[in-house]
Amino acid sequence: MKIVVIQGPNLNMLGHREQNVYGAMKLEEIHSQMEAVAKQNNFEIEFFQSNLEGEIVDKIQECLGDADGIIINPAAYTHSSIAIRDAISAVSLPAIEVHISNIYRREEFRQKSMTAPVCTGQISGFGPFGYHLAMISMMQMLGELDA
Ligand code: DQA
Numbered sequence: 001m002k003i004v005v006i007q008g009p010n011l012n013m014l015g016h017r018e019q020n021v022y023g024a025m026k027l028e029e030i031h032s033q034m035e036a037v038a039k040q041n042n043f044e045i046e047f048f049q050s051n052l053e054g055e056i057v058d059k060i061q062e063c064l065g066d067a068d069g070i071i072i073n074p075a076a077y078t079h080s081s082i083a084i085r086d087a088i089s090a091v092s093l094p095a096i097e098v099h100i101s102n103i104y105r106r107e108e109f110r111q112k113s114m115t116a117p118v119c120t121g122q123i124s125g126f127g128p129f130g131y132h133l134a135m136i137s138m139m140q141m142l143g144e145l146d147a
Contacts, residue, residue, distance in 0.1 A: 001042075001142050003135070004067040005034060006059055007049040008075030014100075014128075022100050025128045033128075037135050053077055053084065060087035068142055070095040071134045078103070078113050089118040094141050096134040099124040 007027065010017060015026035031047045038045035046067075048059050056077065063070055070093055074084050078099070088095050095118070102125025103110045116122045121137065123130040 001068045002044040002046065002066065003038065003069050003071060003138055003142075004059070004063050005031070005045065005047045005131075006056060006070060006072040006074075007047070008056060008073055008077050009051040011073060011075050012049050012051070023127050030128050030131050034131055034135055037132065037139075041139050043139060053081055056081075057083050057087045060084065060091055063093055064091045067093060069093055069138045071098060071131065071138060072096070072115070072119070073098045073100070074115050078115055079110055081114055085114045085118050088115060094138065095119040096138055097122040097124075098130045098134050100127055100130060101125060 011027055014022055014030070015024055027049065035045055050056050050059070056074065060070065070088070070091075072088070072095060074081060074097070077084050078097070097113065097116050097119040099122070103113065104124065113122065120141065123133050123137075126133060
């Protein structure tokens with residue numbers, strides 16, 4: 001079983017950008033924790049980060065026939081991208097949307113997710129731990145959680 005983790009724009013800046021909002025953990029640290037959990041449960045995992053909408057759409061499309069589930073933080077594209085929403089919808093795989101911050105207690109423009117309605121569920125506001133919660137939920141959904 002394979003999980004693909006897709007990270008949107010500016011998430012490569014984690015650890016540096018707005019630490020008061022996103023914390024001090026770097027993206028590589030988040031990924032290595034996810035990798036450990038995946039390994040422990042015999043899941044294959046792949047990580048992808050892009051600042052470009054079309055590359056994210058391409059990656060989601062590539063998941064068809066290659067992955068069993070998607071964990072995605074579309075970052076700023078969450079609030080604007082019909083293209084990413086349509087791609088998630090098109091591949092029709094279990095998908096979990098993650099936000100480090102609680103988008104519902106931030107600026108009004110962040111309080112709307114274009115992508116959440118086509119995902120299985122959304123995790124928002126638990127900091128980097130949200131990725132761990134998404135891993136547990138995804139492995140459970142795919143029926144192979146060893147916990
Ligand atoms: C984010 C929230 C978005 O509004 C923002 O544009 C991001 C990160 C989060 O993880 O909290 O880049 O997706």
